Amino acid sequence: MTTQPPLLEATDLRKTYPLPGGGSHTAADAVTFTLTPGGALGIVGESGSGKTTVARMLVGLVRPDHGTINVDGTPRPAKPPRGKAPRLARARQIQMVFQDPYVSLDPRLTAEQCLRSALRLHGREESTAPALLDQVGLGAREATARPRHLSGGQRQRLAIARALAVDPRVLVLDEAVAALDVSIQAQILRLLDEIRRDTGVALVFVSHDLAVVQHVTDEVLVMRRGKVVERGPTHRVLSEPTDPYTRLLLASVPGRGWDPADAVAARAALT
Numbered sequence: 196m197t198t199q200p201p202l203l204e205a206t207d208l209r210k211t212y213p214l215p216g217g218g219s220h221t222a223a224d225a226v227t228f229t230l231t232p233g234g235a236l237g238i239v240g241e242s243g244s245g246k247t248t249v250a251r252m253l254v255g256l257v258r259p260d261h262g263t264i265n266v267d268g269t270p271r272p273a274k275p276p277r278g279k280a281p282r283l284a285r286a287r288q289i290q291m292v293f294q295d296p297y298v299s300l301d302p303r304l305t306a307e308q309c310l311r312s313a314l315r316l317h318g319r320e321e322s323t324a325p326a327l328l329d330q331v332g333l334g335a336r337e338a339t340a341r342p343r344h345l346s347g348g349q350r351q352r353l354a355i356a357r358a359l360a361v362d363p364r365v366l367v368l369d370e371a372v373a374a375l376d377v378s379i380q381a382q383i384l385r386l387l388d389e390i391r392r393d394t395g396v397a398l399v400f401v402s403h404d405l406a407v408v409q410h411v412t413d414e415v416l417v418m419r420r421g422k423v424v425e426r427g428p429t430h431r432v433l434s435e436p437t438d439p440y441t442r443l444l445l446a447s448v449p450g451r452g453w454d455p456a457d458a459v460a461a462r463a464a465l466t
């Protein structure tokens with residue numbers, strides 16, 4: 196059996212932020228993982244566990260204090276390279292979709308103009324914009340709408356289409372469905388699954404929501420206080436967690452027979 200070489204390899208990532216009153220806070224420490232081409236990795240943990248910091252290090256919005264990120268075996272430079280062509284080439288490796296696409300979409304551009312501009316910037320055929328809109332389930336009406344006239348789910352579809360316009364190897368989604376109604380979440384999760392199947396793009400899916408991660412990822416990392424406390428195939432980690440913190444996260448998911456007191460007790464038992 197041959198194993199696929201990793202597409203993305205993050206090794207020993209660490210990020211420490213200075214605190215306003217002096218001192219520092221280590222948001223991520225010794226974070227290591229790999230992602231195969233077309234794979235889907237979940238990064239889960241509660242608020243403040245360091246997930247966003249890891250996602251931002253991957254795309255280059257935060258510079259790691261330590262560690263390396265390789266794409267296709269080549270180190271990704273910590274600083275954005277000089278010159279337009281290398282910068283665009285770096286952007287094409289990894290694209291990010293944020294929780295609130297409203298802030299990252301240009302309010303002046305219609306959905307189609309937004310995609311055309313991304314395609315043009317990356318030297319791709321602008322006439323593929325309608326096909327991209329179609330791929331994310333946006334039609335002719337949405338094509339001519341500006342972000343403020345789109346629903347939250349439609350905006351998130353547009354943000355995904357804009358990221359795909361670049362033809363990235365990896366799509367990093369940071370709480371990408373957290374702000375959406377549950378039924379819209381399901382639509383976006385299904386869309387991501389289809390896109391992954393159709394384009395072969397690999398996903399890093401950052402979420403506090405285990406139920407969401409369960410639907411879109413093959414592997415999962417559980418983070419607590421900046422460190423990875425458990426990792427493995429998603430179905431295994433969610434059905435047979437070995438770390439007490441993972442058990443706590445699972446006990447905290449409301450569902451049939453859920454008792455908030457159990458979640459509170461599980462937290463109290465955790466040091």
Ligand SMILES: Nc1ncnc2c1ncn2[C@@H]1O[C@H](COP(=O)(O)OP(=O)(O)OP(=O)(O)O)[C@@H](O)[C@H]1O
Binds near residue numbers: 212213403
């Ligand atoms: N720019 C920053 N300066 C100082 N501290 C920061 C900064 N960004 C994040 N932190 C701190 O680092 C820790 C991890 O934050 P991070 O946003 O990575 O966690 P998270 O798991 O993504 O949480 P959330 O889901 O709430 O976004 C938190 O304690 C946070 O307060």
